[in-house]
Amino acid sequence: MQLSILILAQDKSSVQGLAETLGSAGHGVTVVTRSEDFASSASSYSLCVVESSPPPLEPARVIELLKAAPGGDAIHILGIAAGSSLDERIALLEAGADDVITRPFQPTQLLALVEAIALSAQRVGTGTPGAIGAGTGKRLVGVFSPKGGVGTTTVATNLAVVAAERYPGRVLLLDLDLSFGQVASHLNLQPKQTLLDVTRDDLALQDGEVMRTYAMTVPGGLSVLAAPPSPAFSGLIRSDHIAALIARALDAFDIVIVDAGTAMDDRQAPLFARADTVVVPVLPEIPALNAVRLLLEQLADTGALGSQTMFVLNNVFARELLKRSDIESALDAKITAELPYDSFVYLKAVNEGIPVVTGSPRSAPADKFRALADQLFGASVTGVVDAKKEKRGFFGRR
Numbered sequence: 001m002q003l004s005i006l007i008l009a010q011d012k013s014s015v016q017g018l019a020e021t022l023g024s025a026g027h028g029v030t031v032v033t034r035s036e037d038f039a040s041s042a043s044s045y046s047l048c049v050v051e052s053s054p055p056p057l058e059p060a061r062v063i064e065l066l067k068a069a070p071g072g073d074a075i076h077i078l079g080i081a082a083g084s085s086l087d088e089r090i091a092l093l094e095a096g097a098d099d100v101i102t103r104p105f106q107p108t109q110l111l112a113l114v115e116a117i118a119l120s121a122q123r124v125g126t127g128t129p130g131a132i133g134a135g136t137g138k139r140l141v142g143v144f145s146p147k148g149g150v151g152t153t154t155v156a157t158n159l160a161v162v163a164a165e166r167y168p169g170r171v172l173l174l175d176l177d178l179s180f181g182q183v184a185s186h187l188n189l190q191p192k193q194t195l196l197d198v199t200r201d202d203l204a205l206q207d208g209e210v211m212r213t214y215a216m217t218v219p220g221g222l223s224v225l226a227a228p229p230s231p232a233f234s235g236l237i238r239s240d241h242i243a244a245l246i247a248r249a250l251d252a253f254d255i256v257i258v259d260a261g262t263a264m265d266d267r268q269a270p271l272f273a274r275a276d277t278v279v280v281p282v283l284p285e286i287p288a289l290n291a292v293r294l295l296l297e298q299l300a301d302t303g304a305l306g307s308q309t310m311f312v313l314n315n316v317f318a319r320e321l322l323k324r325s326d327i328e329s330a331l332d333a334k335i336t337a338e339l340p341y342d343s344f345v346y347l348k349a350v351n352e353g354i355p356v357v358t359g360s361p362r363s364a365p366a367d368k369f370r371a372l373a374d375q376l377f378g379a380s381v382t383g384v385v386d387a388k389k390e391k392r393g394f395f396g397r398r
Contacts, residue, residue, distance in 0.1 A: 003046035003118060004028045004273045006243070008038040008062065010052045018051065018080075021107040022114070028273025030243050035062050037240040040206045042066055042075050044247035044274060047117060050097070051080045060095040067096030076117055138250050141376055142275040144260035144268070147291040150281040151314045151339065153177070154346065155369075156259035157186045158355045159279075160222055162373040163255050168221030170254040176242065176271065177261025178234040181227025188353025189224060191216050195245060196228040199237055205244040208251030220358075223253065243270035250274075255377065264295070277376060281312045281339075282331070284322040289330045296331070310336040312372065317341065337372045340364045 005027050009015040012031050019029045030045070032038050035057050042048045048066070050059045057065075059079060066072055079092035079100040089100045098117050101110060143156040160173035174195070175183035184191050193214045198204045204211040215223040225245075228234060249256045258271055272278065282292050292311075313327060313335045328335055345363050349356045357366045 006045040007049045032240040041247040060091040063095040142258045142278045146295040158369040160257045164222035172253040175227040179231040184226040191226040194226045199241040208248040211248040212252040239267045313338045315341040
């Protein structure tokens with residue numbers, strides 16, 4: 001069972017080994033260093049681990065406050081005791097931890113305990129919120145590529161528009177290309193507020209409905225939260241901001257589609273850990289395929305990706321330079337969908353700020369986007385999540 005796991009620690013370096021152990025088992029791991037970020041995001045994760053907590057709150061007090069909050073009974077918590085003191089273990093358990101493990105411990109002990117908590121939660125019917133394939137009725141889809149110019153924003157915006165047609169008012173498109181996000185441009189928007197404004201509002205990071213007020217709504221019922229207005233603001237957004245943003249987005253919307261851009265740093269970790277599916281556009285060229293293969297190897301080594309991966313071949317060349325079988329061999333994975341070559345439709349869409357599915361609805365590319373949306377969203381949100389239960393493999397491979 002792959003889980004999304006949130007760890008609270010005083011500093012990230014102190015739990016590097018812990019995160020690597022959990023990641024090596026295929027779990028998605030996010031580390032936060034502020035108690036308020038931990039509390040605001042906890043409900044969206046399968047398991048919360050309290051390794052330590054920054055002053056003035058003691059770990060037991062953090063757990064107590066978390067369990068006392070609305071919905072706290074459904075949050076599963078593992079406490080880590082710093083020493084062999086029986087009093088410390090009892091305090092963590094009395095505060096509400098499902099179980100406690102004492103340092104030092106073996107990796108196998110930790111993984112066995114995590115698995116036991118998850119299985120116990122299923123048996124008593126509380127489920128594992130955020131687990132891959134959990135029937136929460138929510139859907140988080142990330143669109144990411146390690147190489148620019150492959151159509152990441154085009155894929156994200158068109159999928160979001162199609163999803164909003166089917167579920168008006170229930171879909172959010174989030175631009176996490178923090179330096180050069182172009183979602184607003186692709187939709188011909190001039191946002192007055194962006195996700196930078198959300199990160200400056202503590203209440204918005206704690207309340208999904210407050211966060212919702214920062215999003216623009218475009219005709220058709222799609223909500224959009226744009227990237228910061230300048231690359232100069234990118235460094236102000238931290239990974240714990242992203243974790244809280246995603247958690248609140250899933251509180252307020254049924255479907256959240258994220259344009260994650262091309263940058264690879266710790267701020268993508270919350271998305272990879274929580275996403276049901278990561279869509280990776282690829283080009284039929286060797287450098288682009290090499291970049292994707294390196295990405296897969298890195299994520300496999302770190303265990304950072306707790307989701308299914310879908311590869312979308314974007315045929316940007318008029319001639320077939322590489323056969324599909326060669327591309328799949330290079331990726332060691334199947335291509336899920338293909339976007340056909342078109343010298344006019346994509347360029348028209350970008351320049352006009354009107355997505356292909358809206359501006360050229362009868363075109364071959366529009367048909368392909370709708371077919372891809374069928375695979376991702378199906379006939380209903382709940383049906384999609386249920387259908388994912390038969391996911392094959394760590395990267396969705398056969």
